[in-house]
Amino acid sequence: MRKPIVVGNWKMHKTVEESVELVEELKPLVAEIGDVEIGVCPPFTSLSEVSRVLRGSNINLGAQDMYWEPQGAYTGEISAGMLLSVGCRYVIVGHSERRTYFGETDEWVNRKVRAALEAGLVPIMCVGETLEQRQKGITQEVVDRQVTEGLRGLSPEQVAGMVIAYEPVWAIGTGLTAEPEQAQEVQAFIRARIRQLFGEEAADSVRIQYGGSIKPENAREIFLQPDVDGGLVGGASLEADSFARIVRAAM
Numbered sequence: 001m002r003k004p005i006v007v008g009n010w011k012m013h014k015t016v017e018e019s020v021e022l023v024e025e026l027k028p029l030v031a032e033i034g035d036v037e038i039g040v041c042p043p044f045t046s047l048s049e050v051s052r053v054l055r056g057s058n059i060n061l062g063a064q065d066m067y068w069e070p071q072g073a074y075t076g077e078i079s080a081g082m083l084l085s086v087g088c089r090y091v092i093v094g095h096s097e098r099r100t101y102f103g104e105t106d107e108w109v110n111r112k113v114r115a116a117l118e119a120g121l122v123p124i125m126c127v128g129e130t131l132e133q134r135q136k137g138i139t140q141e142v143v144d145r146q147v148t149e150g151l152r153g154l155s156p157e158q159v160a161g162m163v164i165a166y167e168p169v170w171a172i173g174t175g176l177t178a179e180p181e182q183a184q185e186v187q188a189f190i191r192a193r194i195r196q197l198f199g200e201e202a203a204d205s206v207r208i209q210y211g212g213s214i215k216p217e218n219a220r221e222i223f224l225q226p227d228v229d230g231g232l233v234g235g236a237s238l239e240a241d242s243f244a245r246i247v248r249a250a251m
């Protein structure tokens with residue numbers, strides 16, 4: 001049995017003060033929940049303070065990106081070791097906004113995933129097709145390439161311990177949500193590919209989240225799908241009550 005995992009991606013929102021306020025509000029709302037893994041990914045500037053507030057709670061900390069080198073002259077970048085030093089457990093890698101606005105390639109995503117795993121972070125690797133690609137009927141082809149390239153060189157054990165987020169680009173921040181059956185279809189495909197590439201155990205263990213305009217109102221129906229192991233939540237994670245309701249929907 002895979003434990004569902006619900007993670008909030010705050011993107012470029014919240015000052016340090018606002019971040020602390022949000023997690024202070026969230027903590028008691030989810031304190032009793034043990035059968036869903038919970039995480040929040042604030043901006044880099046808030047990680048340290050949020051980490052302090054989350055200490056001893058059932059909410060884990062994650063970052064929204066990282067660089068694959070351990071240190072060096074890479075102005076503006078953050079390493080896996082730095083994320084670990086502020087208490088991060090997860091790092092989102094290959095989010096579609098990074099692929100679209102910052103030119104991230106599958107090869108970069110793969111380097112980041114490998115560096116995260118080697119350092120002891122749990123990567124949340126995002127994949128998903130654009131509207132144009134869906135309309136062209138090449139969703140599986142696109143997702144197949146992102147999964148195959150993104151996971152290149154990993155061991156079955158490493159794949160088993162990570163998280164993949166299927167996020168159709170047309171559903172992110174648009175208010176459009178994939179139908180539960182659409183999410184299930186692609187996520188079952190991803191798991192089947194992982195089975196072919198890395199074997200039964202990795203496929204059965206890897207958690208595959210859905211992401212794209214999840215709200216308290218639509219979360220349960222999506223989370224009920226057999227290959228959906230929770231969600232990556234953007235907009236609705238910026239408010240404690242709506243995020244807590246989404247976490248509950250995964251119970």
Ligand code: PEP
Pocket residue numbers: 009167171172173174175211212213214232233234235236
């Ligand atoms: C995301 O950015 O990962 C996401 C799913 O955003 P939203 O929930 O706002 O669509």
